[in-house]
Amino acid sequence: MIVKKGSARVDRVSPFYVMDIMSRAKTLESKGRHIVHMEVGEPDFSTPQPIVDAGVDFLKKGDVHYTEAQGLLALREKIAEFYTQQYNVKVSPERIFITPGASGALTVALATLIDAGDDVLMAAPGYPCNSNLIGLLGGVSCFIEASEDDNFQLNAASIASAWGDCTRGVMLASPSNPVGSMVDGETLKEIIQTIDERNGFLISDEIYHGLVYEERAVSALEFSDDVFVINSFSKFFGMTGWRLGWVIVPEHAMGAANRLMQNLFIAAPTHSQFAALAAFSGETKDILLQRCDEFKQRRDVLYDGLIELGFKVPVNPEGAFYIYADCSAFTNDSYAFALDLLEQVGVAVTPGLDFGMTYAERYLRFAYTTSIEEIKQGLEQLALYIDSRAK
Numbered sequence: 001m002i003v004k005k006g007s008a009r010v011d012r013v014s015p016f017y018v019m020d021i022m023s024r025a026k027t028l029e030s031k032g033r034h035i036v037h038m039e040v041g042e043p044d045f046s047t048p049q050p051i052v053d054a055g056v057d058f059l060k061k062g063d064v065h066y067t068e069a070q071g072l073l074a075l076r077e078k079i080a081e082f083y084t085q086q087y088n089v090k091v092s093p094e095r096i097f098i099t100p101g102a103s104g105a106l107t108v109a110l111a112t113l114i115d116a117g118d119d120v121l122m123a124a125p126g127y128p129c130n131s132n133l134i135g136l137l138g139g140v141s142c143f144i145e146a147s148e149d150d151n152f153q154l155n156a157a158s159i160a161s162a163w164g165d166c167t168r169g170v171m172l173a174s175p176s177n178p179v180g181s182m183v184d185g186e187t188l189k190e191i192i193q194t195i196d197e198r199n200g201f202l203i204s205d206e207i208y209h210g211l212v213y214e215e216r217a218v219s220a221l222e223f224s225d226d227v228f229v230i231n232s233f234s235k236f237f238g239m240t241g242w243r244l245g246w247v248i249v250p251e252h253a254m255g256a257a258n259r260l261m262q263n264l265f266i267a268a269p270t271h272s273q274f275a276a277l278a279a280f281s282g283e284t285k286d287i288l289l290q291r292c293d294e295f296k297q298r299r300d301v302l303y304d305g306l307i308e309l310g311f312k313v314p315v316n317p318e319g320a321f322y323i324y325a326d327c328s329a330f331t332n333d334s335y336a337f338a339l340d341l342l343e344q345v346g347v348a349v350t351p352g353l354d355f356g357m358t359y360a361e362r363y364l365r366f367a368y369t370t371s372i373e374e375i376k377q378g379l380e381q382l383a384l385y386i387d388s389r390a391k
Protein backbone atom coordinates (compact mmCIF):
# COMPACT_ATOMS: atom_id res chain seq x y z
CA MET A 1 0.00 0.00 0.00
CA ILE A 2 1.28 3.46 -0.84
CA VAL A 3 1.37 5.64 2.23
CA LYS A 4 0.53 9.18 1.25
CA LYS A 5 2.15 12.05 3.05
CA GLY A 6 0.17 13.49 5.96
CA SER A 7 0.62 16.74 7.80
CA ALA A 8 3.92 17.06 9.66
CA ARG A 9 2.18 19.39 12.09
CA VAL A 10 -0.37 16.70 12.90
CA ASP A 11 2.43 14.18 13.35
CA ARG A 12 3.68 16.34 16.20
CA VAL A 13 0.32 16.29 18.04
CA SER A 14 0.90 14.15 21.11
CA PRO A 15 -1.53 11.43 22.22
CA PHE A 16 -3.09 11.21 25.68
CA TYR A 17 -1.27 8.53 27.66
CA VAL A 18 -4.33 8.25 29.89
CA MET A 19 -6.15 6.66 26.93
CA ASP A 20 -3.96 3.56 27.45
CA ILE A 21 -5.10 3.49 31.06
CA MET A 22 -8.75 4.03 30.13
CA SER A 23 -8.80 1.33 27.49
CA ARG A 24 -7.12 -1.17 29.82
CA ALA A 25 -9.59 -0.20 32.58
CA LYS A 26 -12.49 -0.90 30.20
CA THR A 27 -11.06 -4.30 29.31
CA LEU A 28 -10.65 -5.20 32.98
CA GLU A 29 -14.19 -4.01 33.74
CA SER A 30 -15.57 -6.14 30.91
CA LYS A 31 -13.99 -9.11 32.71
CA GLY A 32 -15.84 -8.23 35.91
CA ARG A 33 -13.12 -6.32 37.78
CA HIS A 34 -14.17 -3.29 39.84
CA ILE A 35 -12.12 -0.26 38.85
CA VAL A 36 -11.84 2.94 40.90
CA HIS A 37 -11.78 5.72 38.34
CA MET A 38 -9.60 8.67 39.29
CA GLU A 39 -8.22 9.29 35.81
CA VAL A 40 -11.08 11.12 34.17
CA GLY A 41 -11.21 14.92 34.04
CA GLU A 42 -14.97 15.27 34.10
CA PRO A 43 -17.51 15.52 36.89
CA ASP A 44 -19.27 12.24 37.70
CA PHE A 45 -22.47 14.18 38.45
CA SER A 46 -25.07 14.23 35.74
CA THR A 47 -26.13 17.48 34.10
CA PRO A 48 -28.42 19.44 36.48
CA GLN A 49 -32.06 18.60 35.78
CA PRO A 50 -33.22 22.16 34.94
CA ILE A 51 -30.62 22.24 32.14
CA VAL A 52 -31.65 18.80 30.85
CA ASP A 53 -35.31 19.83 30.93
CA ALA A 54 -34.62 22.99 28.94
CA GLY A 55 -32.68 20.96 26.35
CA VAL A 56 -35.42 18.32 26.07
CA ASP A 57 -38.16 20.96 25.76
CA PHE A 58 -36.25 22.55 22.93
CA LEU A 59 -35.55 19.25 21.15
CA LYS A 60 -39.21 18.21 21.39
CA LYS A 61 -40.07 21.09 19.08
CA GLY A 62 -37.69 19.59 16.53
CA ASP A 63 -36.63 23.03 15.38
CA VAL A 64 -32.92 22.31 15.57
CA HIS A 65 -31.20 24.65 13.12
CA TYR A 66 -27.98 26.64 13.17
CA THR A 67 -27.90 29.63 15.46
CA GLU A 68 -25.98 32.74 14.48
CA ALA A 69 -22.25 32.00 14.37
CA GLN A 70 -21.56 33.95 17.54
CA GLY A 71 -24.21 32.08 19.49
CA LEU A 72 -27.71 32.87 20.81
CA LEU A 73 -27.99 36.45 21.92
CA ALA A 74 -30.16 35.38 24.89
CA LEU A 75 -27.36 33.11 26.13
CA ARG A 76 -24.67 35.73 25.58
CA GLU A 77 -26.78 38.19 27.58
CA LYS A 78 -27.04 35.70 30.43
CA ILE A 79 -23.27 35.19 30.38
CA ALA A 80 -22.72 38.97 30.40
CA GLU A 81 -25.02 39.23 33.44
CA PHE A 82 -23.09 36.42 35.12
CA TYR A 83 -19.86 38.45 34.76
CA THR A 84 -21.50 41.44 36.43
CA GLN A 85 -22.76 39.34 39.34
CA GLN A 86 -19.69 37.17 39.75
CA TYR A 87 -16.82 39.57 39.05
CA ASN A 88 -18.45 42.99 39.01
CA VAL A 89 -17.29 43.60 35.42
CA LYS A 90 -19.29 44.83 32.47
CA VAL A 91 -18.92 42.73 29.31
CA SER A 92 -20.89 43.49 26.20
CA PRO A 93 -22.61 40.40 24.72
CA GLU A 94 -20.99 41.43 21.43
CA ARG A 95 -17.62 40.36 22.84
CA ILE A 96 -18.89 36.91 23.86
CA PHE A 97 -18.64 33.98 21.42
CA ILE A 98 -20.37 30.68 22.21
CA THR A 99 -18.13 27.80 21.15
CA PRO A 100 -18.07 23.98 21.12
CA GLY A 101 -16.55 23.67 24.63
CA ALA A 102 -13.53 25.53 25.94
CA SER A 103 -11.69 23.50 23.28
CA GLY A 104 -13.49 25.50 20.58
CA ALA A 105 -12.86 28.70 22.54
CA LEU A 106 -9.12 27.98 22.76
CA THR A 107 -9.04 27.24 19.02
CA VAL A 108 -10.75 30.52 18.15
CA ALA A 109 -8.53 32.54 20.53
CA LEU A 110 -5.26 31.01 19.31
CA ALA A 111 -6.21 31.15 15.64
CA THR A 112 -7.11 34.82 16.10
CA LEU A 113 -3.76 35.57 17.66
CA ILE A 114 -0.83 33.59 16.31
CA ASP A 115 1.08 33.25 13.09
CA ALA A 116 3.61 30.61 12.11
CA GLY A 117 6.80 31.00 14.12
CA ASP A 118 5.19 32.91 17.00
CA ASP A 119 6.21 31.86 20.50
CA VAL A 120 3.62 31.44 23.25
CA LEU A 121 4.60 31.15 26.92
CA MET A 122 2.85 28.75 29.28
CA ALA A 123 3.50 26.90 32.53
CA ALA A 124 4.69 23.30 32.59
CA PRO A 125 3.06 21.10 33.76
CA GLY A 126 -0.11 22.25 32.04
CA TYR A 127 -3.11 21.31 29.91
CA PRO A 128 -1.54 19.43 26.95
CA CYS A 129 -4.01 20.46 24.22
CA ASN A 130 -2.73 24.05 24.38
CA SER A 131 0.71 23.24 23.02
CA ASN A 132 -0.76 20.80 20.48
CA LEU A 133 -3.09 23.51 19.16
CA ILE A 134 -0.28 26.04 18.99
CA GLY A 135 1.82 23.52 17.05
CA LEU A 136 -1.04 22.89 14.62
CA LEU A 137 -1.18 26.62 13.92
CA GLY A 138 2.57 26.67 13.29
CA GLY A 139 3.39 28.42 16.56
CA VAL A 140 5.93 27.38 19.15
CA SER A 141 5.10 26.58 22.78
CA CYS A 142 7.69 27.86 25.23
CA PHE A 143 7.36 26.22 28.60
CA ILE A 144 8.15 27.98 31.84
CA GLU A 145 9.04 25.29 34.32
CA ALA A 146 6.75 25.87 37.27
CA SER A 147 7.42 24.38 40.68
CA GLU A 148 6.30 24.29 44.27
CA ASP A 149 8.14 27.60 44.89
CA ASP A 150 5.79 29.48 42.57
CA ASN A 151 2.67 27.44 43.35
CA PHE A 152 3.07 25.73 39.93
CA GLN A 153 1.87 28.96 38.30
CA LEU A 154 3.28 31.77 36.18
CA ASN A 155 4.08 35.19 37.62
CA ALA A 156 5.28 38.54 36.24
CA ALA A 157 8.96 37.78 36.89
CA SER A 158 8.93 34.35 35.24
CA ILE A 159 7.11 35.78 32.22
CA ALA A 160 9.48 38.75 31.91
CA SER A 161 12.57 36.56 32.02
CA ALA A 162 11.20 34.05 29.48
CA TRP A 163 10.00 36.72 27.02
CA GLY A 164 11.99 36.56 23.78
CA ASP A 165 12.07 38.28 20.39
CA CYS A 166 9.42 35.94 18.92
CA THR A 167 7.15 35.86 21.98
CA ARG A 168 3.62 37.00 21.18
CA GLY A 169 1.75 36.15 24.32
CA VAL A 170 0.94 33.99 27.32
CA MET A 171 -1.55 31.26 28.17
CA LEU A 172 -2.55 30.82 31.76
CA ALA A 173 -5.09 28.64 33.59
CA SER A 174 -6.29 29.37 37.11
CA PRO A 175 -7.27 27.04 38.76
CA SER A 176 -4.91 24.91 36.73
CA ASN A 177 -5.01 21.41 35.32
CA PRO A 178 -3.27 19.21 36.58
CA VAL A 179 -2.28 21.01 39.81
CA GLY A 180 -5.43 22.93 40.82
CA SER A 181 -3.36 25.94 41.91
CA MET A 182 -4.52 29.52 41.42
CA VAL A 183 -3.11 32.93 40.56
CA ASP A 184 -4.18 35.62 43.05
CA GLY A 185 -5.52 39.01 41.99
CA GLU A 186 -2.32 40.98 42.63
CA THR A 187 -0.21 38.49 40.66
CA LEU A 188 -2.70 38.45 37.80
CA LYS A 189 -2.65 42.25 37.65
CA GLU A 190 1.17 42.26 37.50
CA ILE A 191 1.13 39.56 34.82
CA ILE A 192 -1.23 41.64 32.67
CA GLN A 193 0.95 44.74 33.13
CA THR A 194 4.08 42.80 32.14
CA ILE A 195 2.37 41.45 29.02
CA ASP A 196 0.93 44.88 28.10
CA GLU A 197 4.38 46.48 28.37
CA ARG A 198 5.50 43.99 25.72
CA ASN A 199 2.43 44.47 23.56
CA GLY A 200 1.55 40.78 23.92
CA PHE A 201 -1.68 38.86 24.45
CA LEU A 202 -3.06 36.96 27.42
CA ILE A 203 -5.36 33.96 27.08
CA SER A 204 -6.81 33.33 30.53
CA ASP A 205 -8.40 29.88 30.81
CA GLU A 206 -11.01 30.19 33.57
CA ILE A 207 -12.74 26.86 32.94
CA TYR A 208 -12.42 25.75 36.57
CA HIS A 209 -13.89 28.94 38.03
CA GLY A 210 -16.78 28.05 40.32
CA LEU A 211 -14.96 24.92 41.48
CA VAL A 212 -12.83 26.74 44.06
CA TYR A 213 -12.50 25.83 47.71
CA GLU A 214 -10.57 28.60 49.45
CA GLU A 215 -10.36 32.06 47.87
CA ARG A 216 -12.61 33.56 45.20
CA ALA A 217 -11.29 33.01 41.65
CA VAL A 218 -10.30 36.28 39.99
CA SER A 219 -11.04 36.88 36.31
CA ALA A 220 -8.50 38.58 34.04
CA LEU A 221 -11.40 40.80 32.95
CA GLU A 222 -11.26 42.48 36.37
CA PHE A 223 -7.97 44.09 35.29
CA SER A 224 -8.23 44.58 31.55
CA ASP A 225 -10.61 44.41 28.60
CA ASP A 226 -7.71 43.57 26.32
CA VAL A 227 -7.56 39.87 27.28
CA PHE A 228 -9.04 36.65 25.90
CA VAL A 229 -11.05 34.84 28.56
CA ILE A 230 -11.95 31.18 28.07
CA ASN A 231 -14.72 29.43 29.96
CA SER A 232 -17.03 26.48 29.49
CA PHE A 233 -20.23 24.79 30.57
CA SER A 234 -18.26 21.53 30.92
CA LYS A 235 -16.87 21.53 34.43
CA PHE A 236 -18.70 23.75 36.97
CA PHE A 237 -21.99 23.45 35.08
CA GLY A 238 -21.59 19.67 34.56
CA MET A 239 -22.20 19.70 30.81
CA THR A 240 -19.09 18.04 29.31
CA GLY A 241 -20.95 16.05 26.66
CA TRP A 242 -23.06 18.98 25.48
CA ARG A 243 -19.88 20.57 24.07
CA LEU A 244 -20.48 24.17 24.99
CA GLY A 245 -18.14 26.92 26.10
CA TRP A 246 -17.36 30.55 25.42
CA VAL A 247 -14.58 33.00 24.73
CA ILE A 248 -14.69 36.70 25.56
CA VAL A 249 -12.50 38.68 23.18
CA PRO A 250 -11.30 42.30 23.15
CA GLU A 251 -13.30 44.64 20.89
CA HIS A 252 -10.52 44.73 18.28
CA ALA A 253 -10.74 40.92 17.83
CA MET A 254 -14.53 40.65 17.41
CA GLY A 255 -14.46 40.59 13.60
CA ALA A 256 -11.71 37.96 13.46
CA ALA A 257 -13.45 35.75 16.04
CA ASN A 258 -16.72 35.96 14.09
CA ARG A 259 -15.06 34.93 10.81
CA LEU A 260 -13.32 32.03 12.56
CA MET A 261 -16.56 30.85 14.20
CA GLN A 262 -18.32 30.89 10.82
CA ASN A 263 -15.56 28.93 9.13
CA LEU A 264 -14.51 26.51 11.85
CA PHE A 265 -17.84 25.58 13.41
CA ILE A 266 -20.69 27.53 11.71
CA ALA A 267 -22.05 27.67 15.28
CA ALA A 268 -21.99 25.78 18.59
CA PRO A 269 -24.62 23.01 19.04
CA THR A 270 -28.06 24.63 19.06
CA HIS A 271 -29.82 22.32 21.54
CA SER A 272 -26.93 22.76 23.97
CA GLN A 273 -27.25 26.52 23.76
CA PHE A 274 -30.96 26.36 24.52
CA ALA A 275 -30.30 23.96 27.41
CA ALA A 276 -27.63 26.30 28.80
CA LEU A 277 -30.19 29.10 29.09
CA ALA A 278 -31.21 27.27 32.29
CA ALA A 279 -27.62 27.10 33.60
CA PHE A 280 -27.79 30.43 35.39
CA SER A 281 -31.16 29.93 37.15
CA GLY A 282 -31.37 29.96 40.94
CA GLU A 283 -32.46 26.32 40.95
CA THR A 284 -29.40 25.23 38.95
CA LYS A 285 -27.10 27.39 41.07
CA ASP A 286 -28.27 25.64 44.27
CA ILE A 287 -27.48 22.23 42.74
CA LEU A 288 -24.05 23.39 41.54
CA LEU A 289 -23.03 24.95 44.85
CA GLN A 290 -23.95 21.75 46.66
CA ARG A 291 -21.74 19.81 44.25
CA CYS A 292 -18.91 22.22 44.86
CA ASP A 293 -19.12 21.46 48.61
CA GLU A 294 -19.01 17.75 47.78
CA PHE A 295 -15.86 18.27 45.66
CA LYS A 296 -14.20 20.07 48.58
CA GLN A 297 -14.95 17.15 50.90
CA ARG A 298 -13.57 14.72 48.33
CA ARG A 299 -10.43 16.78 47.95
CA ASP A 300 -9.84 16.72 51.70
CA VAL A 301 -10.32 12.94 51.93
CA LEU A 302 -8.02 12.29 48.97
CA TYR A 303 -5.36 14.80 50.02
CA ASP A 304 -5.14 13.45 53.58
CA GLY A 305 -5.12 9.85 52.31
CA LEU A 306 -2.33 10.43 49.81
CA ILE A 307 -0.16 12.23 52.36
CA GLU A 308 -0.69 9.40 54.84
CA LEU A 309 0.43 6.88 52.22
CA GLY A 310 3.70 8.76 51.64
CA PHE A 311 2.92 10.75 48.48
CA LYS A 312 4.25 14.27 48.42
CA VAL A 313 1.59 16.74 47.33
CA PRO A 314 3.37 20.03 46.59
CA VAL A 315 0.15 22.05 46.38
CA ASN A 316 -3.07 21.33 48.19
CA PRO A 317 -5.37 22.31 45.31
CA GLU A 318 -7.42 25.44 45.74
CA GLY A 319 -9.69 24.57 42.82
CA ALA A 320 -10.60 22.20 39.94
CA PHE A 321 -10.83 18.50 40.87
CA TYR A 322 -7.30 17.18 40.62
CA ILE A 323 -4.42 16.40 42.94
CA TYR A 324 -0.97 16.31 41.36
CA ALA A 325 1.01 13.96 43.56
CA ASP A 326 4.72 13.26 43.60
CA CYS A 327 5.16 9.47 43.64
CA SER A 328 8.98 9.47 43.58
CA ALA A 329 9.01 7.76 46.99
CA PHE A 330 7.73 4.66 45.17
CA THR A 331 8.91 4.82 41.57
CA ASN A 332 10.95 6.76 39.03
CA ASP A 333 8.51 5.89 36.24
CA SER A 334 5.00 7.18 36.95
CA TYR A 335 3.62 5.82 33.65
CA ALA A 336 4.70 2.25 34.43
CA PHE A 337 3.45 2.76 38.01
CA ALA A 338 0.00 3.89 36.75
CA LEU A 339 -0.31 0.88 34.42
CA ASP A 340 0.76 -1.56 37.11
CA LEU A 341 -1.46 0.09 39.75
CA LEU A 342 -4.45 -0.49 37.49
CA GLU A 343 -3.46 -4.04 36.68
CA GLN A 344 -2.73 -5.13 40.25
CA VAL A 345 -5.37 -3.36 42.33
CA GLY A 346 -7.79 -1.71 39.88
CA VAL A 347 -7.09 1.97 40.51
CA ALA A 348 -6.97 4.18 37.40
CA VAL A 349 -5.00 7.46 37.54
CA THR A 350 -3.33 9.70 34.93
CA PRO A 351 0.46 9.63 34.48
CA GLY A 352 2.38 12.93 34.61
CA LEU A 353 3.48 12.48 30.97
CA ASP A 354 0.09 13.82 29.87
CA PHE A 355 0.98 17.27 31.19
CA GLY A 356 4.36 17.82 29.54
CA MET A 357 7.80 16.50 30.16
CA THR A 358 8.59 18.54 33.28
CA TYR A 359 9.18 16.06 36.12
CA ALA A 360 6.56 13.90 34.37
CA GLU A 361 8.01 10.62 35.56
CA ARG A 362 7.63 11.77 39.17
CA TYR A 363 3.96 12.71 39.08
CA LEU A 364 0.49 11.19 38.94
CA ARG A 365 -2.76 13.12 38.63
CA PHE A 366 -5.63 11.89 40.79
CA ALA A 367 -9.05 13.22 39.78
CA TYR A 368 -11.60 13.35 42.60
CA THR A 369 -14.44 12.99 40.13
CA THR A 370 -15.83 9.99 41.95
CA SER A 371 -17.69 9.48 45.24
CA ILE A 372 -16.04 9.62 48.68
CA GLU A 373 -16.74 5.87 49.10
CA GLU A 374 -14.88 5.14 45.86
CA ILE A 375 -12.03 7.46 46.84
CA LYS A 376 -11.69 5.67 50.18
CA GLN A 377 -11.67 2.33 48.43
CA GLY A 378 -9.09 3.61 45.97
CA LEU A 379 -6.86 4.71 48.85
CA GLU A 380 -7.16 1.28 50.48
CA GLN A 381 -6.20 -0.42 47.22
CA LEU A 382 -3.32 2.01 46.79
CA ALA A 383 -2.07 1.13 50.28
CA LEU A 384 -2.13 -2.58 49.40
CA TYR A 385 -0.24 -1.90 46.18
CA ILE A 386 2.44 0.21 47.88
CA ASP A 387 2.88 -2.48 50.55
CA SER A 388 3.25 -5.17 47.89
CA ARG A 389 5.94 -3.13 46.09
CA ALA A 390 7.87 -2.74 49.34
CA LYS A 391 8.09 -6.52 49.80
Ligand SMILES: Cc1ncc(COP(=O)(O)O)c(C=O)c1O
Binds near residue numbers: 104205
Ligand atom coordinates in the same frame (compact mmCIF):
# COMPACT_ATOMS: atom_id res chain seq x y z
C1 LIG B 1 -7.60 23.65 31.48
C2 LIG B 1 -8.59 23.12 30.49
N1 LIG B 1 -8.99 23.91 29.47
C3 LIG B 1 -9.87 23.47 28.55
C4 LIG B 1 -10.42 22.20 28.62
C5 LIG B 1 -11.42 21.75 27.55
O1 LIG B 1 -12.70 21.61 28.08
P1 LIG B 1 -14.05 21.53 27.22
O2 LIG B 1 -13.69 21.59 25.79
O3 LIG B 1 -14.73 20.27 27.63
O4 LIG B 1 -14.87 22.72 27.65
C6 LIG B 1 -10.05 21.35 29.67
C7 LIG B 1 -10.58 19.97 29.76
O5 LIG B 1 -10.21 19.16 30.57
C8 LIG B 1 -9.11 21.82 30.63
O6 LIG B 1 -8.71 21.05 31.66
